[in-house]
Amino acid sequence: MTLDGKPALGIGMVGYSFMGVAHSHAWRDASSFFDVALVPRLRVLAGRNEQAARDVASRFGWESVVPDWQSLVHRTDVDLVDVCTPGDTHAEIAIAALEAGKHVLCEKPLANTVAEAEAMTRAADRAAESGVRSMVGFTYRRVPAIALARRLVADGTVGEIRHVRAQYLQDWASDPDVPLNWRLQKERAGSGALGDIGAHIVDLTQFITGERITGVSAMLDTFVTERPVAEGDSVSTPNSLSGAADAPSDKLSPASAATSASAGRGQVTVDDAATFLARFTGGAMATFEATRFASGRKNSIRIEINGSAGSLAFDFEDMNVLHVHDHTEDPARGGFRRVLVTESDHPYLAAWWPPGHLLGYEHSFTHQAVDLVTAIADGADPWPSFADGLAVQRVLAAVEASAAGKSVWTEVPT
Ligand code: SOE
Numbered sequence: 001m002t003l004d005g006k007p008a009l010g011i012g013m014v015g016y017s018f019m020g021v022a023h024s025h026a027w028r029d030a031s032s033f034f035d036v037a038l039v040p041r042l043r044v045l046a047g048r049n050e051q052a053a054r055d056v057a058s059r060f061g062w063e064s065v066v067p068d069w070q071s072l073v074h075r076t077d078v079d080l081v082d083v084c085t086p087g088d089t090h091a092e093i094a095i096a097a098l099e100a101g102k103h104v105l106c107e108k109p110l111a112n113t114v115a116e117a118e119a120m121t122r123a124a125d126r127a128a129e130s131g132v133r134s135m136v137g138f139t140y141r142r143v144p145a146i147a148l149a150r151r152l153v154a155d156g157t158v159g160e161i162r163h164v165r166a167q168y169l170q171d172w173a174s175d176p177d178v179p180l181n182w183r184l185q186k187e188r189a190g191s192g193a194l195g196d197i198g199a200h201i202v203d204l205t206q207f208i209t210g211e212r213i214t215g216v217s218a219m220l221d222t223f224v225t226e227r228p229v230a231e232g233d234s235v236s237t238p239n240s241l242s243g244a245a246d247a248p249s250d251k252l253s254p255a256s257a258a259t260s261a262s263a264g265r266g267q268v269t270v271d272d273a274a275t276f277l278a279r280f281t282g283g284a285m286a287t288f289e290a291t292r293f294a295s296g297r298k299n300s301i302r303i304e305i306n307g308s309a310g311s312l313a314f315d316f317e318d319m320n321v322l323h324v325h326d327h328t329e330d331p332a333r334g335g336f337r338r339v340l341v342t343e344s345d346h347p348y349l350a351a352w353w354p355p356g357h358l359l360g361y362e363h364s365f366t367h368q369a370v371d372l373v374t375a376i377a378d379g380a381d382p383w384p385s386f387a388d389g390l391a392v393q394r395v396l397a398a399v400e401a402s403a404a405g406k407s408v409w410t411e412v413p414t
Pocket of ligand 1: 018170197299
């Protein structure tokens with residue numbers, strides 16, 4: 001029970017870096033703004049760098065800190081395990097948590113390989129038989145303008161979808177002196193721009209359209225193949241073997257004090273950029289671009305859908321806005337309308353501020369926490385499911401196979 005008399009949901013979170021902080025904030029805020037039936041209680045944070053984990057714990061009010069995830073997943077005061085580690089530990093932690101009867105929220109992409117994602121989905125399906133819920137953290141689905149886009153596609157506003165255009169553009173790797181952090185190592189991250197940010201636009205476009213990608217033709221490239229190794233970083237040791245709870249380094253900025261010349265340089269083993277064509281189940285033609293080298297673009301997600309009855313356009317740099325074009329309107333008065341997504345009947349907005357008062361990146365994490373807690377309380381299946389995460393993983397694998405030249409057009413198995 002919590003102070004306001006509602007039952008608590010004990011959260012155990014593994015990881016404390018960028019995503020760990022975003023999730024901590026969400027768990028803390030969810031019940032302050034939304035009338036949730038279960039109140040998240042920040043029970044325990046696992047992080048192998050004890051001081052860093054303690055700092056995050058004291059900033060956000062985690063009740064305890066442990067150095068390893070293994071003890072966390074078996075604690076009786078933990079009902080839900082939140083996996084915020086690099087991809088190489090997702091499968092191991094999530095499956096152990098599900099087998100221990102804990103609900104699981106797992107950061108995206110679901111896993112580093114299709115085989116791991118399949119094993120996780122099987123574990124999730126088995127656990128679901130006894131009421132254990134699982135969700136993958138494709139958080140941008142909970143940006144209100146994105147949720148509105150899905151609603152408009154579903155109600156027929158764009159008609160039959162002909163084109164899907166999606167870009168996720170960052171520039172943090174453009175500088176060749178950015179150290180070899182875990183996101184640049186295949187054994188830790190699975191892939192590079194493709195899995196880290198390309199996965200988001202694959203998921204978002206499948207979510208908005210309500211369709212799946214059936215095939216791809218792709219190019220991948222790595223522009224900077226060697227980078228400085230940050231002092232104290234272990235480039236080659238996957239932390240899954242040591243039971244460690246988080247990455248040693250999550251720096252997305254150029255080297256400086258953090259990098260030692262004597263530590264030398266190491267090999268980048270993932271893609272810096274991915275570009276691919278795709279086909280959707282409804283027949284739409286699609287183009288995708290994910291890169292860490294779009295200088296000047298910090299975190300730009302652009303999606304445009306063109307259909308027989310109209311179009312939708314979204315840009316995360318103006319995330320409270322959805323551009324909507326109604327092709328059935330008189331062309332003399334037509335064109336894209338700039339819809340400010342802050343009305344109380346827009347998705348998630350009723351819980352926040354009066355119209356015109358904007359939301360930010362962190363609110364989508366709060367929405368994710370609220371939706372998951374609500375599904376658990378209602379005994380419903382939350383989305384995106386591990387099966388949705390597996391579907392994205394299969395697209396990523398098809399992109400890699402196509403880019404490796406195994407075939408020009410690569411079918412995505414269902
Ligand atoms: C780094 O590229 C990153 O933190 C991604 O891993 C997140 O999923 C995205 O939201 C922001 O950028």
